[in-house]
Amino acid sequence: MSISLEGKTYVIMGVANKRSIAWGIARSLDQSGARLIFTYAGERFEKSVRDLVATLDGNHDIILPCDVTNDESVENCFSTIKEQVGTIDGLAHCIAFAKTEELAGNFSDTSRDGFLLAQNISSYSLTIIARHAKPLMSEGGSIIALTYIGGERVMPNYNVMGVAKASLEMSVRYLAADLGRQGIRVNAISSGPIRTLSSKGVSDFNSILHEIEEKAPLHRNTTPEEVGDTAVFLFSNMSRGITGETIHVDSGYHIL
Numbered sequence: 001m002s003i004s005l006e007g008k009t010y011v012i013m014g015v016a017n018k019r020s021i022a023w024g025i026a027r028s029l030d031q032s033g034a035r036l037i038f039t040y041a042g043e044r045f046e047k048s049v050r051d052l053v054a055t056l057d058g059n060h061d062i063i064l065p066c067d068v069t070n071d072e073s074v075e076n077c078f079s080t081i082k083e084q085v086g087t088i089d090g091l092a093h094c095i096a097f098a099k100t101e102e103l104a105g106n107f108s109d110t111s112r113d114g115f116l117l118a119q120n121i122s123s124y125s126l127t128i129i130a131r132h133a134k135p136l137m138s139e140g141g142s143i144i145a146l147t148y149i150g151g152e153r154v155m156p157n158y159n160v161m162g163v164a165k166a167s168l169e170m171s172v173r174y175l176a177a178d179l180g181r182q183g184i185r186v187n188a189i190s191s192g193p194i195r196t197l198s199s200k201g202v203s204d205f206n207s208i209l210h211e212i213e214e215k216a217p218l219h220r221n222t223t224p225e226e227v228g229d230t231a232v233f234l235f236s237n238m239s240r241g242i243t244g245e246t247i248h249v250d251s252g253y254h255i256l
């Protein structure tokens with residue numbers, strides 16, 4: 001049984017396909033009765049997102065482009081949301097990108113371009129999104145970002161994305177401090193590794209999955225449903241005292 005979020009509205013950013021962690025979050029929220037608004041990065045994702053959304057139980061009819069590297073695109077996206085629904089209760093930021101060649105080999109070979117690109121899409125995007133979402137959360141709200149243990153510790157091949165996740169996690173704390181007075185909570189979910197379009201780019205990802213099965217306290221890999229259900233908790237009133245936190249949903253791997 002899910003926590004009820006009936007009457008609440010959340011923006012889900014970062015569904016690319018049915019493997020996306022954002023899609024796991026969307027399914028859990030749909031089951032909780034929430035109204036959902038979806039954003040996608042660019043035209044090539046639109047059909048896939050529309051087809052997926054049509055399979056959900058609820059009628060979630062607002063599906064908008066939002067390229068986080070483009071200020072105007074972010075502004076247009078949130079002004080359209082404001083026009084169409086007025087207020088929202090939260091959003092899930094499930095967005096990251098790094099060049100494949102930067103997710104392998106020596107970290108010292110990271111290019112300036114590659115470093116800045118990873119920071120721009122995977123970290124700064126949370127700040128600009130929070131800025132535009134804030135006026136829509138006039139009755140308070142909950143913002144969730146997705147991170148990975150590679151932002152706290154050195155993990156094989158995660159390289160430039162690990163540095164971007166460290167920056168994202170710190171942005172979560174600064175945003176939590178900044179937006180707390182308006183009743184807006186900001187938290188991160190540190191997910192265990194899950195096979196998705198993005199994680200395919202990390203060299204030797206299969207060994208990382210294997211290591212979790214072998215060593216994590218629960219001896220199994222994390223599912224998008226587990227992350228989705230944690231997002232429902234973080235969006236709900238049950239988590240009202242929690243902000244600036246990073247919750248690990250990783251079969252306990254982070255304690256090792």
Ligand SMILES: NC(=O)c1ccc[n+]([C@@H]2O[C@H](COP(=O)([O-])OP(=O)(O)OC[C@H]3O[C@@H](n4cnc5c(N)ncnc54)[C@H](O)[C@@H]3O)[C@@H](O)[C@H]2O)c1
Pocket residue numbers: 013014015016017019020021022040041042045066067068069093094095096097121146147148149190191192193194195196197198199
């Ligand atoms: N898969 C994992 O093992 C894992 C583990 C921990 C955290 N995460 C994080 O979860 C989040 C979702 O990733 P995923 O694994 O579901 O992969 P995914 O590829 O399904 O999702 C990444 C999303 O980022 C979007 N994106 C990229 N550039 C963008 C841009 N310029 N503007 C807007 N959106 C853009 C893509 O369109 C895509 O929808 C990411 O933050 C990722 O780092 C993933």
